Amino acid sequence: MVHSEDCSIIFRIKGILEFVCLLDDSNDAQCTISKTFQGLNSKVSSKNLVFTVSNSAVLIWPNNTFQSSMDSLTDTSTCGDILKYIEADNSESKKSSKKKDRKNSGPNVVNMKLLFEVTEPAGNGAPNLYTVIRQQHFVRMPLPMDCILSVTSNESLANACNVLVESLRKQLSDMEEVVIRCRKGSSLLVPQPFHFQLPEPTGLTTVIYPAGVPDSQLQGVREDLHKKFELPGDRPCLRRANAFRFPDEAYKDGYLRNPHVHLNPPNIDNAKLYLVQGVYSYHHYMQDRVNDDGWGCAYRSLQTIFSWFRQQGYAEMAVPTHTQIQQALVDVGDKEPNFFGSRQWIGSFEVQAVLNHLLGVTSKIMFVSHGSELASKGRELSNHFQTEGTPIMIGGGVLAHTILGVAWSEITGQIRFLILDPHYTGGEDLQIIIDKGWCGWKGPEFWDQNAYYNLCLPQRFKTI
Amino acid sequence: MGRSYIVEEAVEKYLCELQTPPGSCVTGLLVGQSSPQRDFVVLAVQTPHRESEGPAKASTRGSPLDDIDVEWVTEHARQVSRMLPGGLSILGLFLVTPPELSKDAQNTLKRLIFAVDKYITKGRLWELTEEDVTDRVTLHICSNTKKAVCRTFDVKDPKSSAKPADWKYQTSVLSSWPMLTCSVELDVHIPVTESASNSTEKCIQDGLRKWAKQIEAGHCLINGKRAFDDSEFISGQKKNPKITQRQTLPARILVSEEQPEVDERSSAQIQVCNVSARVQGVVHCRAYIHNNKPKARHAAQAIKRDIINTVSCRVEMFLEDLLISEGRQKGPCSGRQALPRRVFVPAPCSGLSLCDYMFPDESTGDVAERLKEMLDWDTPETDIDITLETNHLFCSEGIDSHGDSSKHFTSEVGTPKIQKAPQYYAGVAVAAAVALLATATSLLYFNE
Numbered sequence: 001m002v003h004s005e006d007c008s009i010i011f012r013i014k015g016i017l018e019f020v021c022l023l024d025d026s027n028d029a030q031c032t033i034s035k036t037f038q039g040l041n042s043k044v045s046s047k048n049l050v051f052t053v054s055n056s057a058v059l060i061w062p063n064n065t066f067q068s069s070m071d072s073l074t075d076t077s078t079c080g081d082i083l084k085y086i087e088a089d090n091s092e093s094k095k096s097s098k099k100k101d102r103k104n105s106g107p108n109v110v111n112m113k114l115l116f117e118v119t120e121p122a123g124n125g126a127p128n129l130y131t132v133i134r135q136q137h138f139v140r141m142p143l144p145m146d147c148i149l150s151v152t153s154n155e156s157l158a159n160a161c162n163v164l165v166e167s168l169r170k171q172l173s174d175m176e177e178v179v180i181r182c183r184k185g186s187s188l189l190v191p192q193p194f195h196f197q198l199p200e201p202t203g204l205t206t207v208i209y210p211a212g213v214p215d216s217q218l219q220g221v222r223e224d225l226h227k228k229f230e231l232p233g234d235r236p237c238l239r240r241a242n243a244f245r246f247p248d249e250a251y252k253d254g255y256l257r258n259p260h261v262h263l264n265p266p267n268i269d270n271a272k273l274y275l276v277q278g279v280y281s282y283h284h285y286m287q288d289r290v291n292d293d294g295w296g297c298a299y300r301s302l303q304t305i306f307s308w309f310r311q312q313g314y315a316e317m318a319v320p321t322h323t324q325i326q327q328a329l330v331d332v333g334d335k336e337p338n339f340f341g342s343r344q345w346i347g348s349f350e351v352q353a354v355l356n357h358l359l360g361v362t363s364k365i366m367f368v369s370h371g372s373e374l375a376s377k378g379r380e381l382s383n384h385f386q387t388e389g390t391p392i393m394i395g396g397g398v399l400a401h402t403i404l405g406v407a408w409s410e411i412t413g414q415i416r417f418l419i420l421d422p423h424y425t426g427g428e429d430l431q432i433i434i435d436k437g438w439c440g441w442k443g444p445e446f447w448d449q450n451a452y453y454n455l456c457l458p459q460r461f462k463t464i
Numbered sequence: 465m466g467r468s469y470i471v472e473e474a475v476e477k478y479l480c481e482l483q484t485p486p487g488s489c490v491t492g493l494l495v496g497q498s499s500p501q502r503d504f505v506v507l508a509v510q511t512p513h514r515e516s517e518g519p520a521k522a523s524t525r526g527s528p529l530d531d532i533d534v535e536w537v538t539e540h541a542r543q544v545s546r547m548l549p550g551g552l553s554i555l556g557l558f559l560v561t562p563p564e565l566s567k568d569a570q571n572t573l574k575r576l577i578f579a580v581d582k583y584i585t586k587g588r589l590w591e592l593t594e595e596d597v598t599d600r601v602t603l604h605i606c607s608n609t610k611k612a613v614c615r616t617f618d619v620k621d622p623k624s625s626a627k628p629a630d631w632k633y634q635t636s637v638l639s640s641w642p643m644l645t646c647s648v649e650l651d652v653h654i655p656v657t658e659s660a661s662n663s664t665e666k667c668i669q670d671g672l673r674k675w676a677k678q679i680e681a682g683h684c685l686i687n688g689k690r691a692f693d694d695s696e697f698i699s700g701q702k703k704n705p706k707i708t709q710r711q712t713l714p715a716r717i718l719v720s721e722e723q724p725e726v727d728e729r730s731s732a733q734i735q736v737c738n739v740s741a742r743v744q745g746v747v748h749c750r751a752y753i754h755n756n757k758p759k760a761r762h763a764a765q766a767i768k769r770d771i772i773n774t775v776s777c778r779v780e781m782f783l784e785d786l787l788i789s790e791g792r793q794k795g796p797c798s799g800r801q802a803l804p805r806r807v808f809v810p811a812p813c814s815g816l817s818l819c820d821y822m823f824p825d826e827s828t829g830d831v832a833e834r835l836k837e838m839l840d841w842d843t844p845e846t847d848i849d850i851t852l853e854t855n856h857l858f859c860s861e862g863i864d865s866h867g868d869s870s871k872h873f874t875s876e877v878g879t880p881k882i883q884k885a886p887q888y889y890a891g892v893a894v895a896a897a898v899a900l901l902a903t904a905t906s907l908l909y910f911n912e
Contacts, residue, residue: 016721019732020653022740050718052683057690059683059718069688115683115718121649126805126853127745127775129782133798138655138740141732142723188732212730 009079010107010204011149012246013051013164015114016142017043017172023186024136030180033188037176040143043116044168051161054111056085061117062161079160080153083108107150109248114145114168137186146193147171150204167206174208182210189213195244196237202229207238215239215316222464234462236313245279255281255307256428259420259439266407266416266441274382275405275418277389281307282439283319284424290322293425295343298400299325300422301393302351305402305458306359308391314463315359328354347395348454355458366455371396371447378408378415384457391420396453399423403455407441416441467599467616468630469496469555471505472637474813478508482560484607488528490560491537491576493544497551497754498597499762504754505555505601506638506816509839511540529565529572537576538583543838545584546777547818550644550751550770554584556601556616563608570626573602574617581619587669589676589776590769595762601629638814642711644686644751644767647852650675650775651744655737665783668741672779674723676772682719684764691715697753697760710815715751715767747774748806748852750817778803778821785823805853807831809843822850 021036023029043049047064059069066075073081147167151160175191182189189210198205207225209218222238231237251257257279265273283303285293292299299322306319320328326342329335334353348365355361368374384392385405392403405418424438433439447453475494484490496505514536537557545554557576561569577600592598598620604613615626654671656664684691691697751766782803804821809831811818818839820831828845835841 016723018721052718059685059690069685069690113720115720117716117718118648118650118679118682119646119714119716121647121746124647124746124748124852124854127650127743127747127778127803129779129801129803130742130744131798131801132740133738134740135736135738136740138653138735138737139732140653140735142721186734190730190732210730 008107008153009083009151010109010246011079011112011151011160011164012109012146013112013114013148013168014144014146017114017145019139019141019143021139022132022136023139024134029183029186033180033183034176037172037179041169041172044165044172048117048120049165050115050117051112051164052115053082053086054113055087056082058082058085059115060161062158062165066158066161073157075156075158077157078153079110079151079155079157082110082157083153086110107247109246111248112164139186139188141188141190143172143175144190144192145171146195146206148195148204148206171206171208174206178208178210182213194240196242197244198229198231198237204244205229209240215241215313219464226464231464233464235460236464238464239313241311241313241316251281253281254428255283255287256430256433257281259430259433260404260418262430262434263418263440268407268409268412268414268416270411271407271409271414271416272382273405273407274385275389276308276385276391278308279311280304280391280404281311281319282420282428282433283307284422284438286425288321292322292343295345296322297422298346298348298351298393298395301391301400301402301420302346302354304420304422305351305355305391305393305456309355309359309361309458314361314460317358320354320358325354328357332357345400347400348393348456351393351395351456355456361461362459364457364459366457367452368396368455369452370449371451371453372444372449374417374447374453375415375444376413378406378410378413381406382408388457388460390458390460392458393456394453395456397448397451404439416443417446418442419446466627466629467597467601468502468632469505469601469614470502470637471496471631471633472507472814473633473635475505475508476633479558479560479603479605479612480610482510484560484562486607487562489532489562489565491532492558493541493554493580494556494558494601494603495544495548495552496555497553497752498555498599499754499756499758500595500597502756503555503597503599503601504637506552506814507811508558509544511537512837512840527565527568529561529568532572532576534576534579538580540838541580542584546773546781547820547838549817549819550749550773551753551766552816554580554600556603558603558605560605560607563606566604566606569604570602570615573604573615574626577602577617578619578622587776587780589669589673589772590680593765599627599629602626603631638752638816640710641752641755642713644713644715644753644763645749646715646717646767646771647746647748648679648717648771649746652742654741654743655735656739656741657735657737658739664739665780668779668783669776671741672743672776676776677723678719678721679717679768679771682717682768684768685716685718686713686760686763689760691760691764693761694759696757697763715764717768717771743775743779743803745803746853747771749774750808750819752816774806774819778806781821805850808849808852809835809841810847812841812843817849820848 017040019036019040021032023032045063047061049061049063051060051062052058057069058073061067068074070085145168147164149160149164149167171193178191179188189212191208192211193206193208195204195206225238226233236242259282281304283300285296285300290296302325303319309315310317310319323341326335326340329350330337330340332353334350352363352365355363366380368377394401394403400422402420402422403417404420407416419440419442421438424433426432482490490510492508492510494505495507495509496503514533541554557573557580559569559573581600598618599616600619601614601616612631614629614631616629617626618624652671652675654668656667658664686697749767749770751770753763753766802824804823806819807822808817808819820834822831828848828850831848832843832845835843
């Protein structure tokens, strides 16, 4: 899970600004759109702008020489001062037993919403009715404003608010550019903000993408941004899937992400950790109301790997079900049609075939004739996690597992394997999964010393 | 356990002094505020005589109860309810009958109260909540004995039967009620696509309803504190009967433009329309809150409802007026037209202020006349406060805008100048102004 290391607070302001304009054949659409955005810019710059801090009674008027609803929050307050007004939201308590050696789980997120005051108006002219009688397109679109700011707790709150207002203005300008660029006649696409944690010095950055346009069609936009931010040209950094995950945002699909981060590393001298890079979901027996107890372990491992490629931005396709996996194998001719709907096992070769067919991902196959040999594969495995960083599917004996990393000492050759076990049949209870070792560090004795094993090592491919 | 009504002493005086021609009936409205525990009645207003009725009609028909013009009673109720600031509403009706008609009076009152409630809630842009009291009071007074019988009906339930209620007179019921005020700026864009099922009025109402929902969902600050819960909203106010000064509390409303019921779309919503309307300006709002441990959120609700009512009310009146003067074929004409503005009037006896709406071509004299007709008040014209909403330049004649109309949505509103010269156009860009001026001048001489 990525988070910013330097700053201790992230301010996030979200809200809707209604974009309304009239377009017809005679007027210049671009001009009208720009004028409308100008109007919204004025609105955001006006003294009627109000920030409300979620889970608190705090209201701030940032453009009205910093007024706030709390007497103790003034223009000399710091960002940290605001934290004591916020009631913690305990709806999702992160139960994790083995976090003793971890530092605090990340920056505090202060969520704020955009409001506008409708009282205290500038004038007092009674309302008029303005009517235009002409065939027109009445265009209405809610703009999903979403600005973020990393601050440290001793920075000035008033200053932070000013910067946020400035970010809102800049976001409007970025949105205007996207709306105009993607316009087709009167049809306008909603500009959506996405936040990305980019390497320093860039840090947290926001990019606007047009809604409804898939990542595959935004290649050119990403190329320009990769150049601008000096990002590597071979791996996805700015796909929607790469968007920054806020510490307080739960995953809506219910799968656990990266359970391994809650483990203490094994205690062996001079060992270095070589772990999976990025985010994967834990797929295991009995999920999605599929009873695959006893036969589905390799399928689940494949799902975990698939989820990795999806969440790193390599693919937009949904994680396939057992039957979709089977269909893929029938489609490539690897299996007879009667394989579909059966409860037959698959192995590393099938995993490799499906990854290739559905995602275009190639994989290396590693073979060991005896499980005991795995203890000597430290160098290959550590190299894999360093360069590719993808989860490994291992099948042998009668079992399949996922290897998420190794702890390996180059000097002594001692090795431990970080295993994610797809044979777990319970619910998404992190505590149990960690405590009972369904995700855990295992020694070389974990493998059947006499059975042969095949490992599928998926390879990244060059894309942005 | 029935409801109890605390009634202003002035109402007792008014009811006693009512002149009822022998053998006939008098109807009227009871105005006040409901709260879950008890209700307050602060004003009584007799239904004015309808001038069109000839004097000879009454005697030949059946009972005088049948002569009661239900339509007129409900129309009067609607006019009066438009004059009420927030917190106050029509709580019920009274009926004065001669003794021989007393036993039929209940039925008549029931009929009337349901008809009145139905009529005055048409066109309302906010919904009743579960906590709103739906009991309405009916007061029957015998013209001989002056004895009053008080019952309530639940207007939510057509089969409701009369329930007994307490009617108690008290002095200075209203005098220490705090008053919330605020000025609210609005700018609502409404597309109008006329079709068989959707009249212009309905389109405009739907457009305003969206805005009304935003106001209802908005945060309300009273005295700098959020008024959203059951806490008492006036802390520290002593219940000293000697306090005669009414507290005026400013309210602030903050709205969000979120619309949770709208699904997430990837593209803008486009509506083809042949007319687009925009209501823009500032309305002045007031609400009275009873002082019997009022809750903060009821106070917030009262002022929000007043905001919504005053806007929907004046738009309704404008469209009605248009209908009467121009007929069905014409909707609002192109250009900028002033909506009737709100003026405030102090009640003769209590410290209450009611309001009225003044059309651009009206004067305070017209308002005074209307007050006399509707409420039977004699108000000196100088008492009518017209300064809270300023008189904007208006074009009551139809002005078609030819040519470049992209200027219609200029965001500035001209500086208020209290001038009635129709040729003065504030806030319109120079080029368009010249064109408009030329067109307007010609149209003034050629009535459409």
